[in-house]
Amino acid sequence: MFADVLxxxxxxxxxxxxxxxxxxxxxxxxxxxxxxxIGLEGKMLAGAFAGASAAAVTxxxxxxxxxxxxxxxxxxLVHGFAAITNRGNxxxxxxxxxxxxxxxxxLFGQAWFKEGGRTPQLTGNARFxxxxxxxxxxxxxxxxxxPIYAELISGHSALVYIAFLMVPLTWxxxxxxxxxLRLRAVGENPAAVDTAGVSVTWLRYRxxxxxxxxxxxxxxxxxxxxxxxxxxDMTAGRGFIALxxxxxxxWKPVPAMFACLLFGFLEAFGIxxxxxxxxxxxxxxxxxxxxxxxxxxxxxxxxxxxxxVPPKAGGVxxxxxx
Amino acid sequence: MSAPYAKLPAxxxxxxxxxxxxxxxxxxxxxxxxLVGESPFEAVQLMIKGAFGSGRGIGYxxxxxxxxxxxxxxxxxxxxxxxxxxxxxxxxxVAGVGVAVVCLAFDSILPWxxxxxxxxxxxxxxxxxxxxxxxWLQAYRGSHIVITTIMxxxxxxxxxxxxxVNVFKAPGQQAPETRTFLEGANIPSLEPLLNMLGIAARRxxxxxxxxxxxxxxxxxWLLIWRSRLGYEIRxxxxxxxxxRYAGIGEKRIIIVTMLISAGLAGLMALNPxxxxxxxxxxxxxxxxxxxxIAVALMGRSHPVGIILAAILFGMLYQGGAEIAFEMPxxxxxxxxxxxxxxxxxxxxxxxxxxxxxxxxLASLRPSSMGLKPKPAGDx
Numbered sequence: 290m291f292a293d294v295l296x297x298x299x300x301x302x303x304x305x306x307x308x309x310x311x312x313x314x315x316x317x318x319x320x321x322x323x324x325x326x327i328g329l330e331g332k333m334l335a336g337a338f339a340g341a342s343a344a345a346v347t348x349x350x351x352x353x354x355x356x357x358x359x360x361x362x363x364x365x366l367v368h369g370f371a372a373i374t375n376r377g378n379x380x381x382x383x384x385x386x387x388x389x390x391x392x393x394x395x396l397f398g399q400a401w402f403k404e405g406g407r408t409p410q411l412t413g414n415a416r417f418x419x420x421x422x423x424x425x426x427x428x429x430x431x432x433x434x435x436p437i438y439a440e441l442i443s444g445h446s447a448l449v450y451i452a453f454l455m456v457p458l459t460w461x462x463x464x465x466x467x468x469x470l471r472l473r474a475v476g477e478n479p480a481a482v483d484t485a486g487v488s489v490t491w492l493r494y495r496x497x498x499x500x501x502x503x504x505x506x507x508x509x510x511x512x513x514x515x516x517x518x519x520x521x522d523m524t525a526g527r528g529f530i531a532l533x534x535x536x537x538x539x540w541k542p543v544p545a546m547f548a549c550l551l552f553g554f555l556e557a558f559g560i561x562x563x564x565x566x567x568x569x570x571x572x573x574x575x576x577x578x579x580x581x582x583x584x585x586x587x588x589x590x591x592x593x594x595x596x597x598v599p600p601k602a603g604g605v606x607x608x609x610x611x
Numbered sequence: 612m613s614a615p616y617a618k619l620p621a622x623x624x625x626x627x628x629x630x631x632x633x634x635x636x637x638x639x640x641x642x643x644x645x646l647v648g649e650s651p652f653e654a655v656q657l658m659i660k661g662a663f664g665s666g667r668g669i670g671y672x673x674x675x676x677x678x679x680x681x682x683x684x685x686x687x688x689x690x691x692x693x694x695x696x697x698x699x700x701x702x703x704x705v706a707g708v709g710v711a712v713v714c715l716a717f718d719s720i721l722p723w724x725x726x727x728x729x730x731x732x733x734x735x736x737x738x739x740x741x742x743x744x745x746x747w748l749q750a751y752r753g754s755h756i757v758i759t760t761i762m763x764x765x766x767x768x769x770x771x772x773x774x775x776v777n778v779f780k781a782p783g784q785q786a787p788e789t790r791t792f793l794e795g796a797n798i799p800s801l802e803p804l805l806n807m808l809g810i811a812a813r814r815x816x817x818x819x820x821x822x823x824x825x826x827x828x829x830x831x832w833l834l835i836w837r838s839r840l841g842y843e844i845r846x847x848x849x850x851x852x853x854x855r856y857a858g859i860g861e862k863r864i865i866i867v868t869m870l871i872s873a874g875l876a877g878l879m880a881l882n883p884x885x886x887x888x889x890x891x892x893x894x895x896x897x898x899x900x901x902x903x904i905a906v907a908l909m910g911r912s913h914p915v916g917i918i919l920a921a922i923l924f925g926m927l928y929q930g931g932a933e934i935a936f937e938m939p940x941x942x943x944x945x946x947x948x949x950x951x952x953x954x955x956x957x958x959x960x961x962x963x964x965x966x967x968x969x970x971x972l973a974s975l976r977p978s979s980m981g982l983k984p985k986p987a988g989d990x
Contacts (some may be wrong), residue, residue, distance in 0.1 A: 327757070371959040380695055380757050382959030384904060385951045392947030393643065400647035400940040529761055536758065574777070580769035583762040587744070590754035590762075599755075 296440050298554075298561055303445065304515065306553030307452045308333065308507045308524075312531035313538070313545045314459050315503030319365075321463065321540060322496030323476040323602040324372050327383030328364065329504055330528025331390035336361040336508020338394040341408040341519035342401065344415040344512075353415065353513050354448075358505035364390065365501025366494075373493045376606035387528075395521045406521040408512070417446035417514040446514040448506060455503070459542040472496055476600035479607040489607045504528075533586035540600065552582045623968060625911050629957060631964050633909065636952040643948055647940045654934050654941065661933025662926035666805055668933075670815025673801075676918075676925030677817075677882045680824040682903025683921050684831050685876035687912035691835055692868040693848040698745065698760030699876040700900025701767030702738040706877030708774060709737030710884045711789050711891040718796035726796050730881060731823065738877015739870040741767060746869035750862040756869070764900075775893050788892040798885050818886035820878075827875060828914035834871070844868050876900060898947070905950045908958040924950070 312329045319326040339360030344353030364386050371382040395406035402408055425443035428435045463469040471492055475482045479489045507527075512519045530552050537551075538544035559578030566572045619628070641651035662672045682699045689696035696702075713730040721729075745759035775787040784790075798818050805812040835841040847854040847864050855861060883895045902924050909923070910916025931946040956963075 327761075367955075371955065375960055375963050377959035377962065379959075380697075381904075381908070381954060384697065384901075385955035385959055388901065388947050388951030388954060390951075392944040392949075392951060395944040396643070396647060396942055396948060399942045406942070406944075526765055529765065532758070533762065574773050576769040576773040580766045583765045587748070587754075587759055587762050587766075590752075590759055591748050592752050592754070 292436065294561075296436055298557055300441055301557040301561065302550060302554040303441065303449065304553075305556045306549045307449050308510050308515070308527050309531045309534055309549040309552055310452050310546060311448075311455065311503050311507035311510065312528055313534045313549050314455050314542065315500040315507065316532055316535045317459065317463075317540060317542060317545060318472070318496045318503070319500035320535065320603055321476045321600055322472050322493045323479060323600055323605065323607070324369070324493055324497055325379040325383065325604040326368065326500060327380050327532070328368055328386035328528075329500075329531055330524050330526065331383070331387035332361040332364045332501060332504035333508040333511070333528050334387075334394055334522070334524045335364050335390045336505035337512035337523055338390075338398065338408070338508070338519050340505075340509040341411065341512035342398075344411055345402070345409045345518070348413070348415050350411075350415055350417050350513050354506065354509045357509035357513075358502050361505030361508060362498055362501030365497045365504070369494050369497040372606065373490055373497070376608065379604050379606075391522065394519070398519065398521065408519040411513065411517045415513075416517055417448060417510075419444045419446055420450070446510075448510040448514050451506065452510070453546070456542050456546045463542065468495075473600075476602055479602050483607070483609065489609075493607075507531075530582050533582055536586060536599075537589050539598070555581050619965070619969060619972070623972060625913065625916065627968060628961070628965065629909055629911060629916070631968070632957040632961060633953065635964075636949070636956040639952050639956075640945075640949045644941065644945070649938045649940050654938065657934045657937050658926065658930030660930075662930035666810040666812030667815050668929055669810055670802070670805060670812045670817040671929040672922065672925040673821055674815065674817045674882070674887065674925070675928040676921040677821045677824045677886075678879050678897075678899040679902050679906045679921035679924050680828060680918055681879035681882075682876050682899050683906030683910060683917040684827055684903075684914065685872045685874075685879075686903045686907035687910065687914075687917055688831060688835070688844075688875060689868060689872040690907060690912045691841075691848045692844045692864060693851065694749070694865065694868060694872075695757050696742070696760055696869065696872045696876075697757055697904065698742060698763050698873065698900070699879075699903045700896055700898070701760070701764035702741045702873040702876040703879045703896045703900050704767050704771050705741040706734040706738035707771075707880040707884055707891050707895055709733035709877070710880050711779060714792045714796035714885060715789060718793040721795050723795055723798050727798050727819075727881075727885070730796075730885060731878065734877045734880050735874035736877075738880070739874040741877075742869045742873030743866075746866045746873075749869070750865040771893065775891070779891065786892070789890045792885070792889045796885055797889060798881075800886075816883075816887035818882070820882040820886045823878065823881070825918070827878060828918055831875070832914045840867065876903070902950055905953045905957070908961070909953055 312333055316326050316329050336357035340353040340357030343356030344350050368382050368386055371377040372379040398404070398406040398408060422443035425439045429439040463473065471482060471487055475489055475492045482492065483489050511523055516523065531549070534545060534548035534552055537548040555578060559575055563575050644651040644654050662668050682703065685699050686696055710730045710733060713726065713733045717726045717729065741763060742760070745756055745763055748754035748759055749756040772787070779789045780787055781790040798820070800815070801817045801819065801821060802812050802815060805815070805817070835845065843854065843859045843864055846857060846859060847861065851861060854864070879896070879899055884891050888895065906917055906920040906924055909920040927946050927949055931943055934941050934945065935943045
């Protein structure tokens, strides 16, 4: 009985962590290159809307994913244009993108589909179905390993596996490739990278594009796999939780995964045990559970649980002439 | 935040550049309107008619503008110190708790002109208190104020739901709101004044908080440009290094500036709670904290600019409702898009047109660009 509850709780944790994880890794690329990104939320929302719209019209989930990625990359490039090319304030740009997307998705949703800002319910091939991994059904009855494999690891949509595969991939790109080395360098000391003859601008634009692709996937997961379609404001602050997770993980991919799993677990716990009274503590208000990721992030930022040191050149535009 | 790129004459810096940015933002907004299949020109007509075409429209426009003056001033004061306070939304909503507590406690025993000043003080204190932790963390632990104030917005949102559902909700009532206030917390409406000016206004929420907003704008002008503290704030905003060199206590300025900023954001809570709804409802801030960012950027952090920008956004809020009513393809969220575009073009891309403006002005009148030596003074 207890094991069942635990497994279903962990299963929900994985489902809820995926959009956080994709957005968090997206922010990791951008911020490691020295471009702050408050606009993860907006890009994710744009991806969710574009993905659900395209899937609703074409009936194909994969075309939806492509549209989601394109929309998010578009806004990533807008952010890049302001932050890299025009040396604008990166935080202001991110805030602006969040607002434009929050308004535009509802506006276009209403104009195109006339369902109060929603997209039509997606069914069949327009949605991502759970994938049953090999032998999942056969192993189900094996004690301990069986339920973990069949319930926890198997039975998710393709985007879940992609998200978790992105973690080792990001680690490899960042720490084992030339691109990753330069990416990290440009976030710490762009002048040195420039002196070595590598374009700071192009490097940062590539980082921002990768950020767009990943936020697009995060949005696609929300509207094509987790829910059957787009609902207004469906990101509901997840972009900021992802940002919090990124700081929590000190801009490193593997800790980022654990941070996202932790925040996903908090959300899952809040949903499962809403209104349950605990021994000694009593009933924990659901609002406290919802606020917990933000409270934890503030405590972390305060430097009481190890100091989070951001990339040195983060938020500063590079000026070649100086 | 206010360090200029290249020197421009003041009229270009405070007039021309914001105007160009604004025109581009509205041009893009017009494209969005075209994309959803409506006519931008008709939309503008509807908006102006909705905002200024009737006494009621004017009343609502100025009512919304009141909110945005407070939140715009809040963002601007922080900008002057080089701080970005995104937390206006959370600070205003927590300030609402202060206002509500004062109103609920005194509305049956005191007249409004005693309750109101107490509520003003409570709003400022509660708003400022919500910024104390982010300010302290920025000053003493170097935690980025942008991230912490965003986090505090979310924490405030959860807190407000909790308080309204579990503490303030009157027994036997469904909606998460306080009970309706009594006589002692009803501040005067400005309807008689509008009527005296020949504007037939009925059922508008415009109230005396509007004058408090104008007073606050004047106070901010005094503070920033006519006081020692304001000088220190501006010095730190221009160059923290210079400020440190001049013996200005950086930590003190960060905390004091953030408290003033959040206090101003907090005053916004008076307008909807005491002036319009006579109760505290969930979500009474309604995004005003974020509009403040756009207003401050557009108004170039100057009180006069902020009042003008606030009226423009008040017009957008009120006129936008009219458009949403008349045009089936446009929803209220069009305002959010316009707000985002204004923040983008007036804020993130504020320097984009500067080189072009500079080159044009220089070719037209070299003296205006300071190409000949001239006495320093305007910065």
